[in-house]
Amino acid sequence: MVCGYPGTPSTEVLETVAKNNDGSIYVEWSVNEKTAMEVAAGAAYSGARTMVTMKQVGLNVASDPLMSLAYIGVKGGMVLVVADDPGPLSSQTEQDTRHFAKFSNLPVLDPSTPEEAYAMIQAAFALSEKVGLPVILRPTTRVCHACASIDVDDNREEHIPSGFEKDSRWVIFPRLSYKKHIEIEKLQTVLAETFSESPFNRVSGKGSLGIAGSGIAWAYAQDVIRDLDLDVKTFKVGTPYPFPEKLAESFLEGLEAVLVLEELDPVIEEALLEIAGKNGLKVTISGKKDGTTPYAGEYSYELVRKAIAEFTGRSDPEVPETTIPPLPARPPVLCAGCPHRASFYAVKKAMKGRKAVFTGDIGCYTLGNAKPLNMVDTCLCMGASVSVAQGIKRVEPDTRLFAFIGDSTFFHTGIPGVINAVYNQTDIVLVVLDNSTTAMTGHQPHPGTGRTMMGSISEKIDIAGLLKSIGVKWVRKINPFDQKAAISAVKEASEVKGVSAIIFEAPCIALIKKPEAFSVDSGKCRACGLCIREIGCPSMYLTESGKVQIEPSTCYACGLCSSICPFGAIGGMNHED
Amino acid sequence: MKTDVLIAGVGGQGQVLASRLIGAAAILEGYTVRTGETIGMSQRGGSVVSHVRFGGESLAATVPFGQADLLIGFELCEAVRNLRRLSKKGRLIVNTQRINPVTVSLGMEQYDAGAMEETLKRAAQDAIFLDGYSLAREAGSVKAVNVVLLGTAVGAGYLPLSRESFLQAIRDILPQKLHDLNFAAFDKGYELGNRAVEDKTAQIK
Numbered sequence: 001m002v003c004g005y006p007g008t009p010s011t012e013v014l015e016t017v018a019k020n021n022d023g024s025i026y027v028e029w030s031v032n033e034k035t036a037m038e039v040a041a042g043a044a045y046s047g048a049r050t051m052v053t054m055k056q057v058g059l060n061v062a063s064d065p066l067m068s069l070a071y072i073g074v075k076g077g078m079v080l081v082v083a084d085d086p087g088p089l090s091s092q093t094e095q096d097t098r099h100f101a102k103f104s105n106l107p108v109l110d111p112s113t114p115e116e117a118y119a120m121i122q123a124a125f126a127l128s129e130k131v132g133l134p135v136i137l138r139p140t141t142r143v144c145h146a147c148a149s150i151d152v153d154d155n156r157e158e159h160i161p162s163g164f165e166k167d168s169r170w171v172i173f174p175r176l177s178y179k180k181h182i183e184i185e186k187l188q189t190v191l192a193e194t195f196s197e198s199p200f201n202r203v204s205g206k207g208s209l210g211i212a213g214s215g216i217a218w219a220y221a222q223d224v225i226r227d228l229d230l231d232v233k234t235f236k237v238g239t240p241y242p243f244p245e246k247l248a249e250s251f252l253e254g255l256e257a258v259l260v261l262e263e264l265d266p267v268i269e270e271a272l273l274e275i276a277g278k279n280g281l282k283v284t285i286s287g288k289k290d291g292t293t294p295y296a297g298e299y300s301y302e303l304v305r306k307a308i309a310e311f312t313g314r315s316d317p318e319v320p321e322t323t324i325p326p327l328p329a330r331p332p333v334l335c336a337g338c339p340h341r342a343s344f345y346a347v348k349k350a351m352k353g354r355k356a357v358f359t360g361d362i363g364c365y366t367l368g369n370a371k372p373l374n375m376v377d378t379c380l381c382m383g384a385s386v387s388v389a390q391g392i393k394r395v396e397p398d399t400r401l402f403a404f405i406g407d408s409t410f411f412h413t414g415i416p417g418v419i420n421a422v423y424n425q426t427d428i429v430l431v432v433l434d435n436s437t438t439a440m441t442g443h444q445p446h447p448g449t450g451r452t453m454m455g456s457i458s459e460k461i462d463i464a465g466l467l468k469s470i471g472v473k474w475v476r477k478i479n480p481f482d483q484k485a486a487i488s489a490v491k492e493a494s495e496v497k498g499v500s501a502i503i504f505e506a507p508c509i510a511l512i513k514k515p516e517a518f519s520v521d522s523g524k525c526r527a528c529g530l531c532i533r534e535i536g537c538p539s540m541y542l543t544e545s546g547k548v549q550i551e552p553s554t555c556y557a558c559g560l561c562s563s564i565c566p567f568g569a570i571g572g573m574n575h576e577d
Numbered sequence: 578m579k580t581d582v583l584i585a586g587v588g589g590q591g592q593v594l595a596s597r598l599i600g601a602a603a604i605l606e607g608y609t610v611r612t613g614e615t616i617g618m619s620q621r622g623g624s625v626v627s628h629v630r631f632g633g634e635s636l637a638a639t640v641p642f643g644q645a646d647l648l649i650g651f652e653l654c655e656a657v658r659n660l661r662r663l664s665k666k667g668r669l670i671v672n673t674q675r676i677n678p679v680t681v682s683l684g685m686e687q688y689d690a691g692a693m694e695e696t697l698k699r700a701a702q703d704a705i706f707l708d709g710y711s712l713a714r715e716a717g718s719v720k721a722v723n724v725v726l727l728g729t730a731v732g733a734g735y736l737p738l739s740r741e742s743f744l745q746a747i748r749d750i751l752p753q754k755l756h757d758l759n760f761a762a763f764d765k766g767y768e769l770g771n772r773a774v775e776d777k778t779a780q781i782k
Binding site for chain 2: 008009089090112113142145146147148149216218219220222223226300301302305319322323324325326327328329330331332333334335364367370371372440532533536537538540541542551553554
């Protein structure tokens with residue numbers, strides 16, 4: 001069984017399994033990461049091999065079952081693929097899942113390349129079955145969003161689940177927890193010893209200078225060591241926790257100084273410092289703690305080369321200087337034709353001149369924060385728009401609160417927040433941006449779409465019906481491109497006592513066939529630029545005369561611009577004639 | 578021979594497919610390949626860059642500064658943005674299409690196309706500038722700009738891989754209904770690349 005919730009850079013793992021599924025693997029997008037891990041736990045209790053995929057912040061959501069599962073253990077092998085995102089490139093935090101491994105006492109494997117990830121996933125299943133614990137595989141963005149030439153082993157072993165056997169071992173009680181805690185702590189030492197023999201941890205080279213590292217930082221280090229033709233002792237760490245202590249001792253032996261290269265937190269650095277301290281070794285260990293390398297942001301070949309050059313007393317080869325003129329920034333934007341733009345614009349128009357706060361959530365619509373829309377005042381984590389709005393409303397009773405949440409995020413963790421508002425009678429307007437997909441991560445289905453990853457069709461979960469059933473009395477479904485109706489509904493919703501809900505329904509442009517583009521009648525265009533200033537559509541641009549043009553290859557004829565133009569200059573097919 | 582290629586453009590222009598095609602063509606010719614992509618939020622109209630490396634020993638997919646053998650710019654400004662990764666002897670293929678970022682349309686920033694072209698011309702001796710957008714439209718769809726540019730790179734001999742390998746890669750990766758369009762797009766670019774190099778050789782003689 002494979003389950004998970006989409007999140008960059010982890011999404012493609014589950015999708016790849018689904019694409020290559022011969023029917024022998026049950027694959028599902030679960031409603032959130034906690035659910036995914038619990039579904040997988042049940043299957044693993046029943047002896048099935050299971051994999052759960054998510055991004056690093058998804059593990060926060062799944063941390064409740066994770067911590068207990070470490071005590072309870074599994075019967076079938078269970079691998080948690082948790083992708084970290086140094087940078088961060090597409091995440092709220094730069095948290096390091098290796099800490100979660102340490103926190104929960106679960107082994108973690110940290111690949112440096114796609115081919116190593118391939119080797120590790122197989123080893124992870126074997127290890128999980130051997131020790132009866134979930135095992136974490138923690139690739140980072142540069143390993144996830146990379147391809148490499150890999151020889152695929154076509155031999156597949158069949159695993160037939162033994163089935164669920166009733167036993168008190170599956171019921172967590174304080175007495176059992178105490179017993180299990182003793183066992184799991186003992187196991188850490190055994191695991192550390194096993195890992196000292198693991199092919200994923202290697203010591204090589206000689207000399208008095210040592211370089212240790214993991215993940216993509218290790219790949220850069222290997223490239224630099226080769227490019228600078230260095231002769232140093234190296235320690236590649238593929239299992240940062242439990243730390244391969246014995247192997248680390250053999251690495252540190254005879255060294256005067258060590259440079260540690262790892263992205264995010266100093267996990268390996270701290271382990272080496274501890275071992276050096278325990279053994280009374282006089283070795284200088286450099287890394288993040290002495291300011292040699294940064295904690296935040298992703299590492300690069302250049303950053304690693306500079307650190308290694310300084311550490312080994314070499315000069316850092318200069319990068320040829322290229323003078324580049326000032327370039328305009330190109331931040332990501334809502335696509336041309338995106339229905340979220342129309343939804344945000346309708347709320348903005350309706351609330352013009354009124355005191356209102358717009359709480360946002362995680363998805364494409366977070367991009368509504370950019371100019372000229374400026375419609376995201378807060379963004380915290382999945383589902384938080386709904387609950388943060390309630391807190392602000394309690395402090396500012398005269399402000400109108402709008403919580404924007406996408407359909408997939410609503411199902412993920414949005415619903416409890418709505419129940420909370422209904423129960424506590426907090427006046428908020430819930431705005432569900434329903435584009436019938438999980439757009440940002442690449443258009444995965446969810447409970448509102450009715451399609452599953454096994455190709456079956458289930459009954460679509462109706463967001464309006466769900467809201468009514470939990471006590472939201474005022475619920476409207478509206479097409480955001482009908483701006484007049486949308487604006488008047490927003491005004492009405494803002495006057496409702498308690499929770500009111502607007503569901504803006506219009507599919508993501510990726511789900512529809514591209515219609516003929518709109519165009520600008522240059523005879524009617526007065527070069528006022530209002531359309532661009534109001535909605536910032538990426539298909540629209542100014543010509544030298546100051547008049548507006550529309551790029552036909554990206555325009556989806558949503559019509560929002562034509563509803564704004566005061567001169568009727570923008571329209572559909574053959575408009576100019 | 579070690580070949581490091583960069584593909585720079587605007588999210589949505591088909592960079593990921595282009596890098597997959599180079600990777601598949603290189604594998605067909607017996608190379609081991611690494612590619613690295615920008616995926617996620619930037620795909621929504623932001624700056625994106627793909628890295629493709631074959632025939633070398635590097636473990637990392639990202640091409641270091643000053644080491645790219647070929648930079649394929651899908652858009653003018655994005656080509657310049659990634660110029661620091663091009664090696665001194667590196668070659669350039671640039672789609673002269675200009676895609677205004679919203680920051681420019683809103684008047685918050687300037688797009689100085691003249692200065693950008695100048696910079697690119699100074700940066701590489703072997704450079705081909707082309708209107709890939711129009712060639713793709715002639716081939717049947719403006720979406721095929723990515724494959725036009727690959728054709729140019731192969732036609733000009735800037736990528737040490739054969740036309741046949743690319744046509745096979747297109748067959749292997751794309752659904753059948755898109756084969757003819759992409760063959761046509763590739764050949765439009767291929768002919769232009771071929772001609773550009775012949776003209777240059779003629780000039781030198």
